[in-house]
Amino acid sequence: MDFSRGQIPLRRVVVTGLGAVTPLGNTWNETWSQALVGKSGIAGITKFSTDGYDTRFAGEVKNFSPETYIEKKEIKKMDLFIQYALAATKMALDHSGLKIDESLAPRTGVIVSAGLGGLPFIEEQHTKLMEKGPSRVSPFFIPSVISNLASGQISIAFGAKNVNYSITSACATGVHSIGEAFRYIMYGHADAMIAGGTESTVCPMAISGFSNMRALSTRNDNPTQASRPFDEGRDGFVLGEGSAVLILESLEHATKRGARILAEVTGYGASADAYHMTSPGPEGEGGARAMALAIQEARIKPSDIQHVNAHATSTPMGDGLETQGMKKVFGDHAKNLWISATKSMTGHLLGAAGAVESAFCVQALVDQIVPPTINLVKPSADCDLDYVPHEARPGRLENVLNNSFGFGGTNGSLIFSKYK
Numbered sequence: 001m002d003f004s005r006g007q008i009p010l011r012r013v014v015v016t017g018l019g020a021v022t023p024l025g026n027t028w029n030e031t032w033s034q035a036l037v038g039k040s041g042i043a044g045i046t047k048f049s050t051d052g053y054d055t056r057f058a059g060e061v062k063n064f065s066p067e068t069y070i071e072k073k074e075i076k077k078m079d080l081f082i083q084y085a086l087a088a089t090k091m092a093l094d095h096s097g098l099k100i101d102e103s104l105a106p107r108t109g110v111i112v113s114a115g116l117g118g119l120p121f122i123e124e125q126h127t128k129l130m131e132k133g134p135s136r137v138s139p140f141f142i143p144s145v146i147s148n149l150a151s152g153q154i155s156i157a158f159g160a161k162n163v164n165y166s167i168t169s170a171c172a173t174g175v176h177s178i179g180e181a182f183r184y185i186m187y188g189h190a191d192a193m194i195a196g197g198t199e200s201t202v203c204p205m206a207i208s209g210f211s212n213m214r215a216l217s218t219r220n221d222n223p224t225q226a227s228r229p230f231d232e233g234r235d236g237f238v239l240g241e242g243s244a245v246l247i248l249e250s251l252e253h254a255t256k257r258g259a260r261i262l263a264e265v266t267g268y269g270a271s272a273d274a275y276h277m278t279s280p281g282p283e284g285e286g287g288a289r290a291m292a293l294a295i296q297e298a299r300i301k302p303s304d305i306q307h308v309n310a311h312a313t314s315t316p317m318g319d320g321l322e323t324q325g326m327k328k329v330f331g332d333h334a335k336n337l338w339i340s341a342t343k344s345m346t347g348h349l350l351g352a353a354g355a356v357e358s359a360f361c362v363q364a365l366v367d368q369i370v371p372p373t374i375n376l377v378k379p380s381a382d383c384d385l386d387y388v389p390h391e392a393r394p395g396r397l398e399n400v401l402n403n404s405f406g407f408g409g410t411n412g413s414l415i416f417s418k419y420k
Helices: 028-036 080-096 119-132 141-145 149-158 170-186 204-212 251-256 282-298 318-336 350-367
Strands: 013-021 108-113 192-199 242-250 263-272 307-309 338-340 399-406 410-417
Touching: 013 028, 013 080, 013 170, 013 251, 013 350, 028 080, 028 350, 080 149, 080 192, 080 242, 108 149, 108 170, 119 141, 119 204, 141 149, 149 192, 170 192, 170 242, 170 263, 170 350, 170 399, 170 410, 192 350, 242 251, 242 350, 263 282, 263 350, 282 318, 282 399, 282 410, 307 350, 318 399, 350 399, 350 410
Parallel strands: 108 192, 307 338, 307 399
Antiparallel strands: 013 242, 013 263, 192 242, 263 410, 399 410
16 A cells, blocks of 8 residues: 655554543553443542532542552642543553653654643632632642643653644544644654543533533433433433543554554544534534545545444434434445444543543454443434444454544544554
């Protein structure tokens, strides 16, 4: 296959490491194993009292110990979303075996991003300001909450000296971050990239804001069944938190150091709905263009895709429009797709969602098995494809697609392929 266009030789990009902290587990292996058995990570909120709230549950990370990954004196300088990102990065680097030494440092970059950033710490410090005065606001307040400090702290901790920034594009943040990191390597600007998403916004302000938008599920009597993508009983998304990080390398660099290659990144597409602040465009047209662009860049046909990890947030409108978008792109092949909505188990991790779901795609290729969509009791009339209900499904996988769509009409799609 010719991997050059014009005068620019394009390099192949592979995934060599995965790390994660999610509502399903504090390591990637825990997260994956729990997903395969259809475990829900959704439960009642423990971070604050939910008396008087319409929604009283979320996908919280459980029993996380930042001291395992971060020096104790540094922990107070960073909001939880940064702590999650550092933990996921440490695990991903260990998994990949990548050592960022003096020679590799200028060729290793970081794009690990958050959609909202340090909202809980903003709440905490605002309360201190109002109750105790300006002198009690932490001197670490600003660097604890700005979203680019996830990448910044990773760069500092691991010595990555190439590009270091964050992309904020709501719920498409994780996919866009990985997609742009892919491009950096493909065009020769870096040899390795630490890429992904992170988020921790299970706090009163976020729950109140999303709830008052009527965006959240209110199934308080049964939280584990509240996130139900494509089901006719879906009533909103479930807020989640966590982080996932992928280690990307040029194929040449990975093979030279003898790395285990998990999968190849072959396509990335991004688009805008240019339609509405929160609602997807008619017939899922914007998301469909992102998918089509990713397929085009991967130089494959729509029929070459076997599996889609859908954005599928469990909202009444969004799931049906994503289904329409897939039909638009895949035509008759849409009915052959195995579509998983892993948010049914993790909840919606906002800026981290696309990264966690990219990791699911990579592991699906490695293990040749697709995680299930749980809580799919009766698909709604506008959701009539194969959503892999209830049980994981083994099968031959060559190319898989990950979708993430966000407020503001921003869309991103990634294609991961079995390494050949």
